[in-house]
Amino acid sequence: MTLDINRIRETLDHLLYRWLDVERLTRYPRYAEHDRATFDGVIELCARLAAEKFEPGNRLSDIREPAFDGTRVSLPEETAEACRAYNASGMPAAGQDYAHGGMQLPYIVEMAANSFFSAASIGLKAYSMLTVANANLLMAHGSETQKRVFAVPALEGRYFGTMNLSEPQAGSSLSDIATRAVPDGADFAADPLGPRYRLTGTKMWISGGEHELGENIIHLVLAKVPDEAGRLPPGTRGISLFVVPRLLLDASGAPTGERNDIALAGLNHKLGYRGTVNTLLNYGEGRFPLRAPGGTDGAGAIGYRVGDLGAGLKCMFHMMNEARIQVGLGAAMLGYAGYLASLDYARQRPQGRPTAEGATPAKDASQPPIAIVEHPDVKRMLLAQKAYAEGALAFELYCALLVDEQHGDQPARADEARLLLDLLTPVAKSWPSEWCLEGNSLAIQVLGGYGYTRDFPVEQHWRDNRLNMIHEGTHGIHALDLLGRKVLMKDGEALRILFGRIGATAAAAAAVDGLQPLARQLSAAVEIVALATAEAWRSGSARAALTNATGYLRAFGHMVLAWIWLDLAIVSAQALTAAGTAADFHRGKLAAARYFFAYELPLVAAWLAPVRACDSLCRETATDWL
């Protein structure tokens, strides 16, 4: 069973060019040298690389998960091959300036192109995703030397990068991190690579934390600098950011020949995403003792501060909206891959007969069986997957476009895009993580017993996708962010922008034959979400409002996706009135939209019931009652 890359390509083309009119971005000065041909070239390249270099290693890297013999991490050769192919493609620098060897590609096109890798093998893709995020952060916040020494080699495909936030005792609560960074000698501030520190502490869940796939690994590490009494400053304002290379480099970027004191303490053995090595790293435990260039006692891994003291989280979160779009897009593509695999199976698998016309559910066993795709309940499971995956993909691309619109020359539009993206980010991260996971479960169900075996890819999609509700901020954290901060921003301005855009879609749909009931249903959903927002906050107490934040996130997300689907339905309804050869394609989009409105949107009111009632059950249940 091979991933249907062309099918994904067809949907991407539709979304990019017909729905979002991405070509208009070439009117922005930053993207002026691009045209559809250059966009298509990148998309084609990635489609081909994903099919040829990522998909073949997907199952294999799941079965032969990373192993550590106490000295070295071993990965399948297919992992190295996939990473090499990606690094050689120029994609790591896709979004960078021409001046730094980049392509200056719009973010939405970069995301569309990268989506093939997520569909083909999300576990193998994570190495490059993290590396690019790391390098982009350094390009945004590092000194010129830090950019040249640590980031440019990564953008050239020679180095790998990681993000070190969590610790065993601090995941969601970053304010509690305990990794210490102390100035390395009296001359610590004079190092050309940046203020030099010695780091000690343990970092957990570090993807790509140790391997030998490239020339070096550049770790970006959050840590705290103790005060004069040796105490770590409380809260997130005490957090600084450090760049900590696995192999030490001099100011020219040449290896010094020394290994930094970063020890692999163990691998995490995961449910999914097994293609990505995930590590527990000990910084400065003394496994790789260093000569002490700064004259301190020599303990600790050497790291160079990036940005100001205490500005670590700000630097890290600068990139977070984009990282969350990537998580959401990855979840969407796993959903898409599961949809296509189960659709393919359902078309080929004969079993059962149609229910005969009549008052009793009779079947004629003398007739040959039909393909299971013909059974209404199988169609339901396929329509649900299509609605989840294609809807999520469309939504993530919409969010990516909001990133690009911030580069436009109309400041008001750029500000609106920034504010709207801030509001939508918790949904962009969470919605595909929850619903495309559900879609992956439906894919297993379509395949029945076969879906439960490793002979088909759908069980791996389901396992892989389960991570997405956990990493980059858990589901519950994003719910608090949405209801506790985002809908309140600027006195509700972001929410007003969103409701304005949804209203415009509903108004447009009201003029399209057949879409009027959907337009009314969407307007009613907006009304109830607006009401619930006010009702949740009516007591003025954050504690009360946020008790049911997760139900609010779910309802809000379904409202947003209903908006996306109605907008897509308008495009397809219009395309169908024109003469065209792709009638099936557009009827499929309309069917998925109708599915979403008939089967999913009614859930919004149910999820909001406890939100609107300010139900205190989940606050007031004593832990001893559980």
Next chain:
Amino acid sequence: MTLDINRIRETLDHLLYRWLDVERLTRYPRYAEHDRATFDGVIELCARLAAEKFEPGNRLSDIREPAFDGTRVSLPEETAEACRAYNASGMPAAGQDYAHGGMQLPYIVEMAANSFFSAASIGLKAYSMLTVANANLLMAHGSETQKRVFAVPALEGRYFGTMNLSEPQAGSSLSDIATRAVPDGADFAADPLGPRYRLTGTKMWISGGEHELGENIIHLVLAKVPDEAGRLPPGTRGISLFVVPRLLLDASGAPTGERNDIALAGLNHKLGYRGTVNTLLNYGEGRFPLRAPGGTDGAGAIGYRVGDLGAGLKCMFHMMNEARIQVGLGAAMLGYAGYLASLDYARQRPQGRPTAEGATPAKDASQPPIAIVEHPDVKRMLLAQKAYAEGALAFELYCALLVDEQHGDQPARADEARLLLDLLTPVAKSWPSEWCLEGNSLAIQVLGGYGYTRDFPVEQHWRDNRLNMIHEGTHGIHALDLLGRKVLMKDGEALRILFGRIGATAAAAAAVDGLQPLARQLSAAVEIVALATAEAWRSGSARAALTNATGYLRAFGHMVLAWIWLDLAIVSAQALTAAGTAADFHRGKLAAARYFFAYELPLVAAWLAPVRACDSLCRETATDWL
């Protein structure tokens, strides 16, 4: 992390003795020699065996999944030890007559006792579950010789048993099975073990199909006897049942020394349930050629017909209600195990601070972190799991009691129990399979990144539980059964019985302080389900009615579980008014009931929306649009 067996025991005692008053069963003549002490003895024995012999092998048998070297299946020694302990306990014959060496234990007590094994290791438990189902079927439908030779050794714990229904091309559609059984020689009807046939064909998904854990494996196999022209009769009426031993036996039950021609064609490598070897079996491929006792050409595995020609499915389905209670109970116990594991973690894991009182969601980072069980969203995830798992367990025991009530001496009550159980069986199989799986996902979420690793049991629970929506009739098949047959039985008589019992609970709750709103909400749910039943069937066309059967099953299931929870809430509310030491226990039940009514029951109306509208989308969407 060890399974909290005592906690399960406490809930079981509450359900059996306080809620369902199981002691009254001892007034039935069949159970007259029992009392609470004998019930408790069995329950204690199983609790201990599960903790000592099943739980320790659970993860190990997941990681070291069954392997086949072309000759022998290898399983971990822990698997053999668990099976030996179970077989030696007397439990295989728990429900059998004293005359056959059994305990004549009520079915509900047998189920309660067996529930510990599912919580401890569902994969290791499957061997005995299948063996007992196999032996019970033979005891009900076999000849005296078949009982003595094939079933009694299984009840004594010496033989293992399997059920062979599916084939690679026929899972849900048993009418399409192609395994052939031809009379074995002119004297085939004279064999003391039953009419002797030669079987050829391939059986898929056979759990326990090949291993060397016991002295023999007794396969029960569905096959078709061809007509004179060699054609297999179409439909399910052409299906007969055969007992096919792995090692041939003579009429005295002694091994003949010959191996039957049953070849292991391969193992299925599964997402979960890996403790259970799952096989593809070739009957009669010639791998183990047999001397031809019947004078035919010697091809085919030797099998003895059980019951009449064409009565195979009837015999098999005789036991099906009980098998489905067991699947539902297994799913419930996986949900319970996940709940207890995540509750334990949440109590011990410090992270984050409470949201401060005030208008903005502030936290005081200088305060020490609290245990995550204190966070409202974590409580929500724990309450949901508790509502799913404890509700499902209560419901399965209620269904098991309906089995026992059929043995009572009041024919009217026995008939009512039979009819009600027929109606509830699709829910008993499906509801825990869907919602305790969701609970297992929430358990992962509570543990965050740790839940995604093999260091904790919750990811295995989730994988194991994913099978339950697939085997013993898929979710969609049970939905068709419920809306297409069960609610219509005897002109809706079963539905009226159910609504009567729900109404009685609602009436009782209306008299209990604090439960009135729940009583009203339950009555409203019944009303809308009743309405939806009529609306689905309003056109009189089964094809139209069944298009949205799965949404109906979900809504119906939530109505049933709301009823169970309200009934449980009455018991706990009453217990709280009496002086007692277990106030936390009962407040927990009330909190779970409140959770279910506030957060879950509102979903019923949303799921029924397309059912009530007779939405034709999933019937009329063309496959080319997908």
